[in-house]
Amino acid sequence: MSNTAASIITIGDELLIGQVIDTNSAWIARKLNELGIDVLRRVAVGDNKTAIINALDEELALARVVIITGGLGPTADDITKPLLNEYTGGKMMISERVLDHLKNLFARRNRPFLERNMKQAEVPDTCAILFNKMGTAPGMWFDKDGKVIIALPGVPFEMVSIMENEALPRLKERFTSGVLMHRSIITAGEGESFIADKIMDIEESLPAHIKLAYLPGAGMVRLRLTGRGTDKAIIDGELGNWQAEFATRLGKIVVALEDVPLEYILWKWFTENKKTLGLAESCTGGFIGHHLTQIRGSSDYFNGAIVCYSNRVKEKLLGVSGETLKKEGAVSEQTAIEMAKGALDALESDIAFSVTGLMSAGGESDRLPIGTVWMAVADKEKVKTKVFNFPYDRERNKEMAVSMGMLMIWKFVND
Amino acid sequence: MSNTAASIITIGDELLIGQVIDTNSAWIARKLNELGIDVLRRVAVGDNKTAIINALDEELALARVVIITGGLGPTADDITKPLLNEYTGGKMMISERVLDHLKNLFARRNRPFLERNMKQAEVPDTCAILFNKMGTAPGMWFDKDGKVIIALPGVPFEMVSIMENEALPRLKERFTSGVLMHRSIITAGEGESFIADKIMDIEESLPAHIKLAYLPGAGMVRLRLTGRGTDKAIIDGELGNWQAEFATRLGKIVVALEDVPLEYILWKWFTENKKTLGLAESCTGGFIGHHLTQIRGSSDYFNGAIVCYSNRVKEKLLGVSGETLKKEGAVSEQTAIEMAKGALDALESDIAFSVTGLMSAGGESDRLPIGTVWMAVADKEKVKTKVFNFPYDRERNKEMAVSMGMLMIWKFVND
Numbered sequence: 001m002s003n004t005a006a007s008i009i010t011i012g013d014e015l016l017i018g019q020v021i022d023t024n025s026a027w028i029a030r031k032l033n034e035l036g037i038d039v040l041r042r043v044a045v046g047d048n049k050t051a052i053i054n055a056l057d058e059e060l061a062l063a064r065v066v067i068i069t070g071g072l073g074p075t076a077d078d079i080t081k082p083l084l085n086e087y088t089g090g091k092m093m094i095s096e097r098v099l100d101h102l103k104n105l106f107a108r109r110n111r112p113f114l115e116r117n118m119k120q121a122e123v124p125d126t127c128a129i130l131f132n133k134m135g136t137a138p139g140m141w142f143d144k145d146g147k148v149i150i151a152l153p154g155v156p157f158e159m160v161s162i163m164e165n166e167a168l169p170r171l172k173e174r175f176t177s178g179v180l181m182h183r184s185i186i187t188a189g190e191g192e193s194f195i196a197d198k199i200m201d202i203e204e205s206l207p208a209h210i211k212l213a214y215l216p217g218a219g220m221v222r223l224r225l226t227g228r229g230t231d232k233a234i235i236d237g238e239l240g241n242w243q244a245e246f247a248t249r250l251g252k253i254v255v256a257l258e259d260v261p262l263e264y265i266l267w268k269w270f271t272e273n274k275k276t277l278g279l280a281e282s283c284t285g286g287f288i289g290h291h292l293t294q295i296r297g298s299s300d301y302f303n304g305a306i307v308c309y310s311n312r313v314k315e316k317l318l319g320v321s322g323e324t325l326k327k328e329g330a331v332s333e334q335t336a337i338e339m340a341k342g343a344l345d346a347l348e349s350d351i352a353f354s355v356t357g358l359m360s361a362g363g364e365s366d367r368l369p370i371g372t373v374w375m376a377v378a379d380k381e382k383v384k385t386k387v388f389n390f391p392y393d394r395e396r397n398k399e400m401a402v403s404m405g406m407l408m409i410w411k412f413v414n415d
Numbered sequence: 416m417s418n419t420a421a422s423i424i425t426i427g428d429e430l431l432i433g434q435v436i437d438t439n440s441a442w443i444a445r446k447l448n449e450l451g452i453d454v455l456r457r458v459a460v461g462d463n464k465t466a467i468i469n470a471l472d473e474e475l476a477l478a479r480v481v482i483i484t485g486g487l488g489p490t491a492d493d494i495t496k497p498l499l500n501e502y503t504g505g506k507m508m509i510s511e512r513v514l515d516h517l518k519n520l521f522a523r524r525n526r527p528f529l530e531r532n533m534k535q536a537e538v539p540d541t542c543a544i545l546f547n548k549m550g551t552a553p554g555m556w557f558d559k560d561g562k563v564i565i566a567l568p569g570v571p572f573e574m575v576s577i578m579e580n581e582a583l584p585r586l587k588e589r590f591t592s593g594v595l596m597h598r599s600i601i602t603a604g605e606g607e608s609f610i611a612d613k614i615m616d617i618e619e620s621l622p623a624h625i626k627l628a629y630l631p632g633a634g635m636v637r638l639r640l641t642g643r644g645t646d647k648a649i650i651d652g653e654l655g656n657w658q659a660e661f662a663t664r665l666g667k668i669v670v671a672l673e674d675v676p677l678e679y680i681l682w683k684w685f686t687e688n689k690k691t692l693g694l695a696e697s698c699t700g701g702f703i704g705h706h707l708t709q710i711r712g713s714s715d716y717f718n719g720a721i722v723c724y725s726n727r728v729k730e731k732l733l734g735v736s737g738e739t740l741k742k743e744g745a746v747s748e749q750t751a752i753e754m755a756k757g758a759l760d761a762l763e764s765d766i767a768f769s770v771t772g773l774m775s776a777g778g779e780s781d782r783l784p785i786g787t788v789w790m791a792v793a794d795k796e797k798v799k800t801k802v803f804n805f806p807y808d809r810e811r812n813k814e815m816a817v818s819m820g821m822l823m824i825w826k827f828v829n830d
Contacts, residue, residue, distance in 0.1 A: 026430070197529050289704075303727070360711050
């Protein structure tokens with residue numbers, strides 16, 4: 001069986017000079033996938049009429065649904081709307097509903113309603129309007145020769161709102177399609193090759209309609225099983241069996257059987273076990289706290305963090321001894337231990353994690369290699385430490401420290 | 416004049432089901448741009464031979480340089496290497512240099528060297544190897560009919576390392592090209608339409624070889640001027656004049672004249688003015704601290720943060736009164752004020768910023784609308800507060816709070 005095929009076209013010079021990272025495409029792809037619509041290609045082109053028309057021609061030849069984002073704003077570099085008007089042989093007309101919405105929006109924001117904002121209420125008469133309650137530029141749905149073109153603004157939260165409230169329900173109604181399901185196995189501590197070797201025979205015996213993919217990340221590899229078919233219950237059952245077989249073989253490196261982030265796994269463990277967590281973050285600057293609090297309900301176990309960027313804060317709020325800082329240095333096993341113990345007290349938590357390291361040149365780089373990071377996890381009885389040497393740049397070293405830190409907490413509580 | 420044209424092809428089913436956000440393309444585009452190589456298109460396709468070959472055919476017809484990322488790993492879903500071998504009429508051979516590197520790498524990591532890892536030392540004899548010192552899969556450079564195909568692994572830091580050390584120097588040597596330069600104007604506090612109206616006459620008088628683009632973000636709009644030509648000094652001078660003209664017209668909403676993030680602008684102000692900063696973060700969970708510490712040298716002014724996710728931590732470490740928390744609630748102007756003042760003391764900083772809010776349902780959502788966020792900035796003499804009502808989901812509300820928070824600090828110190 002074949003699913004409905006879609007392509008995504010993103011428009012904007014900023015994408016081609018790399019000023020902006022495209023997060024829209026991934027989100028759209030995920031949502032289409034949930035409806036059983038396969039994304040064949042994603043294409044980014046500049047604010048250039050010929051390039052956009054070529055991309056439209058090409059993608060419409062391959063796919064039944066083409067989703068375009070970007071180029072719908074009120075400024076001169078936004079050309080998608082007039083172009084689609086021409087492409088579909090339409091005529092521009094004012095939408096009263098959009099105009100009302102715009103005037104209300106500007107009044108609420110105490111902004112003057114300008115002539116160029118009037119333009120935003122204009123839409124081709126060849127489209128159905130996809131109402132944008134979050135912003136000014138309406139989305140548009142065109143039917144053209146049995147295919148569908150959907151145009152959305154590039155601002156991510158506006159795009160999301162229009163997709164969820166307007167476009168996805170219509171797509172669902174229009175394209176009933178086959179079943180496409182996923183199952184995941186999240187592993188930690190071993191590399192892609194090791195895993196591939198360990199499960200090779202199972203992987204080779206997978207039927208043609210079930211595929212396995214490897215998605216390596218920092219210290220973790222996610223395995224994704226994808227099943228296709230017509231009967232949801234059958235595919236679901238098959239995927240469940242294969243997932244169990246892989247997971248049994250992989251044993252203790254399996255962290256989770258759903259595609260959830262580590263912060264979710266931690267939230268689950270801590271709330272189920274009614275324990276609280278506190279952090280003492282130096283070199284990560286609060287990034288671990290940020291990750292943990294991405295999960296709704298994290299306040300049930302996460303007491304807080306002390307981001308001790310200066311040594312003075314390490315001493316004053318965490319009770320790290322001046323002696324230790326002087327003799328061992330801020331980036332040392334002993335400092336990490338004292339930070340973790342200090343966080344247990346200061347944040348009154350059952351378990352505390354600390355991290356102190358050198359992310360880029362400067363600070364203690366005269367006596368330690370850049371990328372040296374010490375971590376500690378402690379409860380009332382014991383403390384465990386670990387040292388890392390991350391070889392990357394500042395940003396990547398920070399990300400690695402966050403992943404490895406959360407993994408270390410997970411291992412500590414699962415030991 | 417016309418620059419060398421490039422296309423970027425990213426490969427991987429994970430891109431089409433939205434499991435992974437493509438950050439590689441933006442990075443590559445930026446680097447090519449700096450060399451004066453224009454990216455015409457970015458295309459993402461799945462782990463599918465026909466789709467990859469079609470994309471190669473199409474992009475090679477348009478561009479002189481095609482950069483491919485992904486699909487070079489050791490697992491069965493990685494098909495780029497044999498495909499490129501066939502596409503260029505090559506024969507696979509073992510590279511001794513890569514083999515040595517792989518054996519060393521596995522020895523250093525105490526991992527067994529597996530048969531499938533041997534495969535990673537194989538490369539088509541039609542390519543020049545782009546050595547990958549950060550990982551196992553080598554990059555490849557193919558010359559084909561006057562065009563260049565560069566294949567790189569999809570793991571971001573490996574890709575970056577190969578591009579910087581191997582691919583970019585060769586591209587620079589090969590494609591001497593015209594001049595392409597950018598200037599930016601970063602504004603805060605007004606929308607895209609307002610700005611467009613204010614500078615319309617200047618924008619309309621821009622010569623054809625200079626383009627203006629609007630990049631709206633949270634509370635800020637970045638304007639980018641792009642100039643093309645043959646003489647670097649002339650283009651640079653012209654761009655400088657236009658930048659000054661736009662900036663003068665826009666007046667006090669201009670935050671910076673370089674394309675730097677707000678955290679960099681804050682770092683500059685605080686270090687130049689020899690002031691220190693402390694944070695009391697509740698609902699942002701440490702995300703502001705993370706942003707500030709993305710800048711190397713942030714330890715020169717950023718003392719740290721108290722992430723007071725629980726009320727107990729607000730009381731104990733920041734001295735927020737129990738009375739305030741009970742009567743006004745954790746999300747209130749008074750709590751924000753006490754948090755900021757508490758952070759001034761606890762973190763011994765010249766200026767302190769606090770944020771407390773309700774990011775998604777739960778907590779105090781019975782008495783406050785979700786998205787309510789109070790912020791305060793204080794120094795020894797004064798305190799300023801502001802309330803926001805963010806209408807988005809948890810993640811977006813957090814991001815907005817970070818942007819608005821940093822903006823609020825910037826406005827406080829620039830008043």
